[in-house]
Amino acid sequence: MDKLILSQLFKKMSISPRSYRFHFTYFMKEFIRMQLAHLLNSLGLNYTVPDLIEITGIANNSKEVKPGNLFVAISGHEADGHKYIDHAISLGAVAIIGERNLPDMTVPYIQVKNSRKTLALVAKQYYYPKNTKTFIGITGTNGKTTTAFMLRHILENNGMTCSLFSSVYNEVNGEKNASKNTTSDSLELYKQLANSQDQIVILEVTSHALIQHRVEGIEFDCCIFTNLSQDHLDYHLNMEDYFEAKRLLFTMLKPAGKAIINTNNDWGLTLAADLERRHIQTIKLFGEEQDFHLELEQVTYIKDLMQIVITAQQQQGYMMHLSVLGEHNALNATMAFVTALQLSIPVNLAISALESFRGAPGRFERYKHPKGGEVVIDYAHTEDAFFYCLTTAKKLGARRIFHVFGFRGNRDTTKRQSMIDVSLELSDFIILTLDDLNNETSTTLKAQLETYDLNNKGTIITDRISAIKKAWSMMEEGDWLFITGKGQEPYQQTVTHPRSDGEVVEMLLKSQISHSSLLESQFLTQHPSN
Numbered sequence: 469m470d471k472l473i474l475s476q477l478f479k480k481m482s483i484s485p486r487s488y489r490f491h492f493t494y495f496m497k498e499f500i501r502m503q504l505a506h507l508l509n510s511l512g513l514n515y516t517v518p519d520l521i522e523i524t525g526i527a528n529n530s531k532e533v534k535p536g537n538l539f540v541a542i543s544g545h546e547a548d549g550h551k552y553i554d555h556a557i558s559l560g561a562v563a564i565i566g567e568r569n570l571p572d573m574t575v576p577y578i579q580v581k582n583s584r585k586t587l588a589l590v591a592k593q594y595y596y597p598k599n600t601k602t603f604i605g606i607t608g609t610n611g612k613t614t615t616a617f618m619l620r621h622i623l624e625n626n627g628m629t630c631s632l633f634s635s636v637y638n639e640v641n642g643e644k645n646a647s648k649n650t651t652s653d654s655l656e657l658y659k660q661l662a663n664s665q666d667q668i669v670i671l672e673v674t675s676h677a678l679i680q681h682r683v684e685g686i687e688f689d690c691c692i693f694t695n696l697s698q699d700h701l702d703y704h705l706n707m708e709d710y711f712e713a714k715r716l717l718f719t720m721l722k723p724a725g726k727a728i729i730n731t732n733n734d735w736g737l738t739l740a741a742d743l744e745r746r747h748i749q750t751i752k753l754f755g756e757e758q759d760f761h762l763e764l765e766q767v768t769y770i771k772d773l774m775q776i777v778i779t780a781q782q783q784q785g786y787m788m789h790l791s792v793l794g795e796h797n798a799l800n801a802t803m804a805f806v807t808a809l810q811l812s813i814p815v816n817l818a819i820s821a822l823e824s825f826r827g828a829p830g831r832f833e834r835y836k837h838p839k840g841g842e843v844v845i846d847y848a849h850t851e852d853a854f855f856y857c858l859t860t861a862k863k864l865g866a867r868r869i870f871h872v873f874g875f876r877g878n879r880d881t882t883k884r885q886s887m888i889d890v891s892l893e894l895s896d897f898i899i900l901t902l903d904d905l906n907n908e909t910s911t912t913l914k915a916q917l918e919t920y921d922l923n924n925k926g927t928i929i930t931d932r933i934s935a936i937k938k939a940w941s942m943m944e945e946g947d948w949l950f951i952t953g954k955g956q957e958p959y960q961q962t963v964t965h966p967r968s969d970g971e972v973v974e975m976l977l978k979s980q981i982s983h984s985s986l987l988e989s990q991f992l993t994q995h996p997s998n
């Protein structure tokens with residue numbers, strides 16, 4: 469392989485020439501034998517290499533290596549993939565990509581600047597070289613999942629097929645698979661795209677994913693910014709840093725791609741101004757001067773429906789009646805509606821589809837309490853989300869509001885006090901409980917809960933099922949109970965009885981939870997760290 473071809477390949481894969489020049493002699497010897505056959509052919513490089521080493525697939529976890537695989541070593545947050553290179557080779561890896569200088573390798577080794585980025589670009593070339601789909605990326609602190617589900621509903625109701633990558637699950641060709649992360653890693657993503665026969669791909673793109681290059685190589689037709697509020701400051705230095713991560717999504721728009729920005733908050737305004745400066749087509753939502761405007765004061769409730777009006781170009785108003793409640797869902801519906809219009813869905817069909825949308829799993833999921841109250845299961849885990857949920861109940865005339873929630877282990881702890889403050893302000897009684905331990909011990913998390921002053925308006929019941937049962941028993945007609953933080957997810961680290969808040973509520977409705985299964989010990993004792 470001559471230098472030109474090698475450099476063309478690397479250029480296509482956006483690998484810095486510096487990193488390969490450094491090892492060029494080594495490559496000349498070793499890389500010449502290594503055939504990333506798919507890659508070269510796909511790049512139209514008509515070159516036959518003697519002694520081909522055919523790559524049978526790509527792996528980034530040594531445990532998943534199959535004979536003939538290319539293994540990409542990643543320096544992670546928990547582990548260092550370079551330590552597993554020998555393991556990968558023992559399982560049959562025939563070539564390695566990594567970031568470290570590792571001269572004595574028994575198989576061809578390519579040193580790159582950024583393994584995660586390279587993984588994405590190689591995976592794209594190998595599994596999904598020719599893009600034939602329309603990509604929609606959704607980022608923001610809250611509302612990604614709901615907006616994604618709403619948009620998918622509109623598109624599918626209008627005859628389009630959609631792949632969905634979300635916090636709740638991924639779905640490709642109508643088949644669901646579990647999502648470990650909100651945004652799948654690049655290898656998983658491109659493998660699934662290779663298999664997808666759907667026309668549209670809707671991707672929730674988190675700030676973690678953007679920093680970790682999980683969607684590197686995708687060119688988006690539309691990118692949506694839902695909002696930004698405090699979260700994940702265990703991962704990002706501060707809000708500016710968090711915003712910068714979100715902003716990266718908009719550098720991945722196609723040249724004719726559109727940015728759809730909720731300018732209802734300052735971060736959205738900053739983003740829109742920046743994109744406009746860079747001549748990116750930007751559709752601004754909310755605000756009388758903007759392209760589309762939702763008048764939050766005009767959001768009204770009629771029986772069990774929420775009526776909203778979206779005004780386009782300061783002229784035409786579109787009224788719709790939604791089953792999903794809350795101003796946050798009015799905002800999400802506006803974003804889904806406007807995006808659907810960009811994909812050429814006629815206005816009346818977009819409206820009728822939105823009106824038949826019944827909600828995303830675990831988001832403002834409602835149950836009727838036998839005494840005539842409302843029980844809501846919701847994924848709220850930020851101050852902002854609490855505000856929207858609890859004010860919705862107030863607007864709907866809640867007599868009293870009870871709120872059961874906790875804090876996930878190993879996540880941003882600085883957001884907790886403001887979550888408690890908002891709940892204390894808007895609800896009548898709080899029960900603090902445990903959320904997922906996420907590898908922290910229950911003892912640590914319990915001790916942390918005890919540091920908060922609940923102002924005589926709350927208590928701590930660490931066992932989540934017992935907390936729900938207690939709140940359930942306090943309900944009277946007209947009361948509302950919010951159980952937040954977990955949505956549809958099953959409890960983690962409860963080994964023997966993984967169940968979700970919804971299952972607990974359904975069992976309470978059927979009175980199937982025996983007293984013994986509600987003992988405080990139930991939620992926690994099975995975890996090894998207890």
Ligand SMILES: CC(=O)N[C@H]1[C@@H](OP(=O)(O)OP(=O)(O)OC[C@H]2O[C@@H](n3ccc(=O)[nH]c3=O)[C@H](O)[C@@H]2O)O[C@H](CO)[C@@H](O)[C@@H]1O[C@H](C)C(=O)N[C@@H](C)C(=O)N[C@H](CCC(=O)O)C(=O)O
Binds near residue numbers: 543548649676682
């Ligand atoms: C902190 C973080 O984001 N970690 C993510 C990251 O893991 P990592 O790179 O640190 O992986 P690692 O465990 O250190 O391992 C490093 C490398 O060694 C390899 N390895 C490891 C062991 C072994 O025996 N052999 C081996 O080869 C691993 O396969 C990996 O390639 O990359 C992994 C693959 O993409 C992710 O699954 C993982 O998410 C963890 C589980 C996580 O909890 N992430 C959260 C914080 C997250 O990403 N959340 C966002 C949602 C945020 C929101 O709601 O807005 C999300 O997108 O889900």
Ligand SMILES: Nc1ncnc2c1ncn2[C@@H]1O[C@H](COP(=O)(O)OP(=O)(O)OP(=O)(O)O)[C@@H](O)[C@H]1O
Binds near residue numbers: 610611650799832848
């Ligand atoms: N537009 C919004 N603005 C503020 N809060 C919202 C909005 N939409 C939803 N929420 C609240 O945030 C919670 C999470 O919403 P959703 O799952 O749609 O967002 P997400 O961005 O996917 O969240 P995550 O990244 O944590 O999975 C909801 O359960 C609701 O309480």
Ligand SMILES: N[C@H](CCC[C@H](N)C(=O)O)C(=O)O
Binds near residue numbers: 635903
């Ligand atoms: N998808 C989110 C879940 C957040 C859940 C919340 N309960 C919390 O951690 O505060 C994450 O990976 O961080």
